[in-house]
Amino acid sequence: MTFRVVHYINQFFAGIGGEEKAGEVLPELRQGVVGPGAALAAELKGQAEVVGTIICGDGYFAEHMEEATAKILELLNSCKPDILIAGPAFNAGRYGTACGAVCDAAAKQLGIPTVTGMYKENPGVDMYRKNTFIVSTADNARGIKEAVPTMAKLALKLLKKETVGLGPEEGYLERGVRRNYFLEETGAQRAAAMLAKKLRGEPFVTEYPMPVFDRVEPNPAVKDLKNATIALVTSGGICPKGNPDHIEASSATKYGEYDISSFAALSEADSETAHGGYDPTYANKEPNRVLPVDVLRDMEKEGVFKKLYDKYYTTVGNGTPVANAKRFGAEIGQKLKKDGVSAVILTST
Known part of the structure; x- marks a missing residue:
């Protein structure tokens, strides 16, 4: 057959x-x-x-x-x-x-x-x-x-x-489905054998692997906010109209760097979202909902902080691999640090 x-x-x-x-x-x-x-x-x-x-x-x-x-x-x-x-x-x-x-x-x-x-x-x-x-x-x-x-x-x-x-x-990825089957050795015997291998520095395979989470310790608060330079970064996909760098709607392989030094606010005439994981209607109509340039300009004028950084960085978080996200963060962080940025506001969707 x-x-x-x-x-x-x-x-x-x-x-x-x-x-x-x-x-x-x-x-x-x-x-x-x-x-x-x-x-x-x-x-x-x-x-x-x-x-x-x-x-x-x-x-x-x-x-x-x-x-x-x-x-x-x-x-x-x-x-x-x-x-x-x-x-x-x-x-x-x-x-x-x-x-x-x-x-x-x-x-x-x-x-x-x-x-x-x-x-x-x-x-x-x-x-x-x-x-x-x-x-x-x-x-x-x-x-x-x-x-x-x-x-x-x-x-x-x-x-x-x-x-x-x-x-x-x-060759398949674990499904989280556990199936009972019989082994000659009891659980206690297998556990003891595994412990002995671990103590001897020998390789062993756990029967119940634990998830590993990457923890990022938060930095201390900005001490002198009035003299701080604040930058905007987003994973919400806000970019200039037409998405000039072709940031992917999902599984992003790149991020964009765009100048906002002359902007008091973003508008639907000059900005849009490249993100494919949420309804873009409201973000396209009012891009400041995702990237709050307007509010930060007001705070800058009021003297809450010294300066809004002249550029913003953007990518799409939708389905983007952790490895790519880590690379984006490291590269963007180095650029901001080099330019003396004091703190970053990271927005999503």
């Missing part, structure tokens, strides 16, 4: 276009393989066939999630699939979210197994890891040669109803 596979990809991997087409490509079904589906089909080794490929633009899916999901499920169901494989999405935030949402809906509404692939910091991981198998991938498409074989192998196991091992063994 040959299993029936449907593959879900975005407009980029379908060869339709990049960001400029992300909002224009509505859900569509093509027969057979498209783009990376060829590599997937090869790894399935004749045991399963990619009978169709569903394509949807990342922007369209993000802006019309309910309608897009319903249409994709309709197309998917018409193929009578045994499994859905989505992506891999690597670290593309909107693509990862779409892959996760489609897999989640397919599993719940059609009752079929699903597999996708993402980088560990993709926002889709935390959103959907409990509802689908997410294979761990590199952060960009260069890792496709490693991702696809792992996804195919896991998919075949699910199709054959074979026992799926632990995440590190099978």
Whole structure:
């Protein structure tokens, strides 16, 4: 018996276009393989066939999630699939979210197994890891040669109803699902053995890993506010009209630096938001709601502080990997420190 596979990809991997087409490509079904589906089909080794490929633009899916999901499920169901494989999405935030949402809906509404692939910091991981198998991938498409074989192998196991091992063994990210099974050694014996290894400095693997949180100690308050230079930084995406540096609406890879030395306030005539994670209507109409240049200019005139820094820095926090955010912060911080800025007001959305 040959299993029936449907593959879900975005407009980029379908060869339709990049960001400029992300909002224009509505859900569509093509027969057979498209783009990376060829590599997937090869790894399935004749045991399963990619009978169709569903394509949807990342922007369209993000802006019309309910309608897009319903249409994709309709197309998917018409193929009578045994499994859905989505992506891999690597670290593309909107693509990862779409892959996760489609897999989640397919599993719940059609009752079929699903597999996708993402980088560990993709926002889709935390959103959907409990509802689908997410294979761990590199952060960009260069890792496709490693991702696809792992996804195919896991998919075949699910199709054959074979026992799926632990995440590190099978290559998928931990799902937070605990399954009981019997071991020869008791918990006390395993704990003692683990402790002995730890005391001897030998490698060991905990059975219950604890989350690690990065803590940033707050700096002390500004002592002399009246002589302070205050800077504005935002992750709310406010930028000059037209988004001249093309800051991404999600999973930002860059930040912008813009001059406000001549501005008493921002307005819809000169500013907008690039952020794709909230309704931009009110921010575009009144950008000072996100980046309060107007209020700080008033405080500057009143002598609450000495000067509003001549530039502001902006990026988009929506789905942006922690590694990128740390890099942005370090670079911006160095620039502000070099220019003698006393304190920063960081706004979000």
